[in-house]
Amino acid sequence: MAAANGGAGSVLPGVTAIALATAFLIVLLRVENQTAIISLLAFGLAAVAVANWFGWLAPVTRSFAERENALDAFAVVAALVVAAVFHEDHFVLLLVCTVLLYIVATLGLNIQFGYAGVLNFAGASFFGIGAYTAAVLNEHTAIPHLLVLLIGGVMAALIGSLLLLPVLRTRGHYAAVVTIAFALLFKTFLEVNDVLGGPQGLQVRSMKILGWSFNDNFQIGGVKLSFYISYFLVSLIILVLAFVLVRRIERSWVGLNLDALRLDETAACCFGLDIVRWKVTAFLLGNFLIGIAGTLFGMVGGFVQPNNYTFADSLILVSILLLGGIGNPWGVVVATVIVVIVPEKLQAIQEYRFLLYAALVMAVLLFRSEGLLPRPVRRYFPGWRP
Amino acid sequence: MTLEPTRRGASSSVLNVQGLTRRFGGVVALDHLDLELAQGEILGLIGPNGSGKTTFFNVLTGLYTADSGSIRFGGTEITQASPQAIYHAGISRTFQRSRLSLPLSIFDNIMIGNHKRLNQKLWFNLVRRDAFRAEFAASFSQAQALVEVFDPPLAGRMFEPIAGLPMIDRRRIEICRALISEPKLLLLDEPSAGMTHEETAKLMDDILVVRQRLTGLTIIIVEHEMGVIERITDRCIVLNFGRKISEGIFAEIAADRQVQEAYLGLQ
Amino acid sequence: MDFGLFAQHTMNGLMLGMMYALVAVGFTLFFGVLDVIKFSHGDVLTVGAFTALATFVGLKSMGVASTTVELLAMLIAAIGAMAVLGAVIAKAFVLPLRAAPALNTLLITLMLGTVLREAVRLFYPDGANPKPFPRLLPAESVSIGNFNLRLDNTIMLAAGVLVIVGLQLMLNRTKLGLAIRAVAQDEETAKTMGVNFSAIVLITFAIGSALAAFAGLMNGLYYNEINFGIGLYLGVVGFSAAIIGGLGSIYGAILGGFMFAALQTIGAVALPFASAYKDVFAFAVVIVLMAWRPTGLIPEKLSERV
Incomplete structure (x- = not known):
């Protein structure tokens, strides 16, 4: 009943997280140079660590807990985007x-x-x-x-x-x-x-x-x-x-x-x-x-x-x-x-x-x-x- | 053997145990135990450590098989029945060492005890989500109302994992798990273990409140704290080395020399 | 079947049985002191066999020609190194997980086994392919009828018997053995009696792993070839053997090892198509045995407190 207002988590942090992860994945799949790949992976790890340090992951978790159905649909869209990029x-x-x-x-x-x-x-x-x-x-x-x-x-x-x-x-x-x-x-x-x-x-x-x-x-x-x-x-x-x-x-x-x-x-x-x-x-x-x-x-x-x-x-x-x-x-x-x-x-x-x-x-x-x-x-x- | 009149007024016999015996190798853990329980009665089961109290619960709930003797519950023979069948017949229990599923939520743990009243069909669970949702919501209200009897604030934390709860709350949830399916017979195995006197007293009062609502609930309680036994039981049975050495209201058994010796002998 | 063939199969079965028994005893020892199954045990055997091989190659390149010296050096290197490895495994991966669910120990040792196996495959020169193992024992044989009793096999069998008897004596006659048995019997009591629990666990793991190294060396000398997968095979079979015999019992493990070898040998003789399917048959036997006697012929006491 109260799902739409007040206490319900926002879908936004989850969407942002999926979008960023997808973008990262696309870049990773695109790059061929081994050094670039290593740097990219290191950057990804650091990004997650930083996000964790500043407590940015908590809203994402909440977003998934409360609005999972919407985010599941968005994840499918993300997969389609990856396929489209590499068609x-x-x-x-x-x-x-x-x-x-x-x-x-x-x-x-x-x-x-x-x-x-x-x-x-x-x-x-x-x-x-x-x-x-x-x-x-x-x-x-x-x-x-x-x-x-x-x-x-x-x-x-x-x-x-x-x-x-x-x-x-x-x-x-x-x-x-x-x-x-x-x-x-x-x-x-x-x-x-x-x-x-x-x-x-x-x-x-x-x-x-x-x-x-x-x-x-x-x-x-x-x-x-x-x-x-x-x-x-x-x-x-x-x-x-x-x-x-x-x-x-x-x-x-x-x-x-x-x-x-x-x-x-x-x-x-x-x-x-x-x-x-x-x-x-x-x-x-x-x-x-x-x-x-x-x-x-x-x-x-x-x-x-x-x-x-x-x-x-x-x-x-x-x-x-x-x-x-x-x-x-x-x-x-x-x-x-x-x-x-x-x-x-x-x-x-x-x-x-x-x-x-x-x-x-x-x-x-x-x-x-x-x-x-x-x-x-x-x-x-x-x-x-x- | 005639049934003794009890304070709360007994009606028909719920549980009838005759000559129940269970051995572990050479040790006789239960030795020809006879026991009769009237509906609505609260029976205290006491005795020194290793006297067979928990073994009795384990045989009664089908975890151990009896070597000989019989158990009749509500007129049906359940001596060789599986734990599952015994639960379905209306006996549920708590465990000496709390056996909750720690990573699961309060609600989940209580629902484990509600197994027989939940629709277990795959189709219902996986496909008919609207129907499932209705059953879920109804079960949630029931579980919440039950927890509220014990501790109203706890009822607002139904989706918190058990792992974070103190012992008193764990005991409460374990008792709620045993009560949610509205059993006819409740077996409490040392509900006071790990709790203070005050906490125990409060827990017992709450159990009595629930009992008022579930008309006809019969209880067997294993307990070391004699204060608890004195206050809530209608009748007591004392076990020593698997044998019944005394039976009667608390005042009687407390005055029994044999009982005193059994306890003193161990100290 | 004529006598020669029969004797040949018997000898073959005895050799297999000895290797299985040595591995199974290790499982039983670990289970005895810690109630855990160390799934990396078989791969310790592999590493032991490769350590022996590396020692041989090293000695050869240094110009050592005496087979006795070579064999002794291999034996000492493999056994010593694996004893250390076993203790390290216990210290680093098994003891720290005592409080965690038993499943975690299973998983971590399984993964550790993979690490060892892969390390051999990747880092031993050309480790992905089977490696020839030198013949170092005298290859003479005595002919009895049409059966050739090979001296090297006889020596290996005798050595295996000696190792097992030695282990028995150690467990039953020495203070160390007493301490190990005490820990296996009841950890708490042993501790209060002044037994250094961690030390005993480490020593037991060292002993078990040394037995595996011995079995690995034996395997190499018998087949004259080793590969990175032998430990996985011997580990699974050895574990099943330990279970058949009832985990925790040394005699049971030995009996289980020989029984398994007997079954396998009989299977290979009785089923004409079986030579190609030898390993398929062995694994099928493992599965069937588990279904038949899930906790072994001598059941483990299941006294769960309720």
Whole structure:
């Protein structure tokens, strides 16, 4: 009722923050000179530190807490602006697609790990299941590609359900080993399996929707557009859907149930919570999202091979989640942008990225275990007042 | 065994426990416990540390399974039931060590206790947001009204995390979590732990206020502070080494030699 | 199956089992004193194996030709360096997180494992590729029927047995062992009895890591090749072995290690297509074992206070 006046936070600080971040990102993506990139990154860090020092981040946080729906819409606009700026640039658009799909995958991991506390160190494997599904189905069947996306997600959830029994029966460290073993098994299996192309992997046919082939560049009103624009749009739509889904999960009794079982299983079952039902729901739903992201990623990249879905890649997904702030979808967005884009731009660290992120996560765990953007207390409806 | 008349006037039997036994290895934590509880009664469960009080709560709420004996609640057998089923049947509890979810808000913690009255369907939660909003708003009013009984200022801080609250407020929220679903039987496990005398007295008064509103609420309270037991219980049972050694109103058990020995023997 | 083949498989299984057991014992030791799982344990093994290899290369370039000297130097370098590394890990990353949720310890050691693994891959010369490991033990063999009993394997097995027996004696007969067992039994009581808790934890981590270094060296000598991923594999398998045997029990860990090797060897023999799928099979076994006995054959006492 009172949302529009008085105590409600203004949308302005949030809009400003997103606009500045987008501008920074565009410049970063544009610059090629390595020294310039390093200076830019240092400047970005300093800017955030200064803003934090002067207390400018607090209004932004409040703005997001109170007016999130408006800001979510604005963030979509920002993503479209980035794509528009780079409408001809294959490389940047591919990078942006990668960011979007990694966000989707990590949102899936967030449901499992961030909310339900179900460990999954095989995220990249479920991502890979999606990608291989795309390779096989696009090659051998005439299933419409949008449906393939869905099937990829279902496949990841189905194969993941093989792990349900051990995951449900084990706790903490033990459950971790189950998924680690699966990650190693998956990659080894792909390598020794001839049907799926062995170590060389498989080509993935490009996406076609209603006869529209995604691998053709096209023009609108005389402006040439990269073919990746089509993939970008589909990725963005999937991300928006995934984001809304995760938000609704969190801001409902479902999210409360998942939190309750993560924080204290014993107390939760004394208040009627069906532990198995909610763990299964979280695990399957998470893998479904990861699978969909992987399926589309397979089509975007055009080929799949075992080396892209290793245990180290799974740890990258976990790193993103820890770095961003477990349980906070906005943290996932920010952390994915950093984790995916920085090593692509800074060639010097490209090779060292696994090492760097692992070290970074160790620092986070030691010094700031809540991550860059700590998850705020649940507000079921942003700006709602009794 | 006949039911003793109680001060507040008992009606029918709510809880009937017979021969309840639970062992941990060689230790008999509960030894053929018999217990009968009338609706509306407040029963004090006392005894030295390790005498089986908390074990009784854990068996009663299904966290531990009984080795033998039976528990009937409102005429239904619940001895082998799951904790979930027991909660749904109308028993809820607090824990000796406060077991709230610290990062979650006051409201969230209370809603965890409201599980059975909330719509848990995925479709409802994720898609029908207007309907969800209505249920959320209604639940919020209920939770707020309940907290108000205990501490009006606290009711204005429903979306603050538990982690920042002092022990007294945490106890209050834990009791609100147990009461929000309007259980028939409330189990309080040492509600005074970590609080001062005054705070405890106030908390007990508040519990009695809520009890007035929830007609027929029956309470079992485990407590070391005899002042609390004397003031609010209708009847007491004393446990020692898992066995019932005395039963009666507080004045009677306080005069019982066996009880004195059990306590003195430990000191 | 004829005797020769059977003996060959048995020997093979024993060697595998010994390596698994050595790794599993480390997990069990850490879990005993701190109730934590150190996921970087396997990668410490990798670093140990590469330390040994680097020592060998260094000695060769200095012109040392005696295999005995080389072997001894490798053994001392690998074991010493890993013992220090183990203690440092405990001091810097495990002990500081004692108050934090157990999950954080899991994550930090997992990430530390990645750092170690990647460091080997990136900073060891040509570390991304498998590296040949020298044959330093006498390669003679005794033929029994159509089975070749190789001397080097026999020496390694015997050395492994000696290490395990030595560890047992240390734990059961010395003051240090008593202190370790006291801490494992009950930290608080041990502290009040005057045991220096942190020191014992560091020493235990040093011992466990030294065992891993030994296993790493053994792995290199047995396969004559090492790569940056061996520790990840041996870590997962060793951990599963420790769980099968019931975490916290040394005998259990040893038993678990040999059981796992037996399962794997039997699997490789029984399933004709299995040679290519050897590792797939091993990991599948890990998963199935977890589903079957989530806390091991000898269940860990789960006495959660409610």
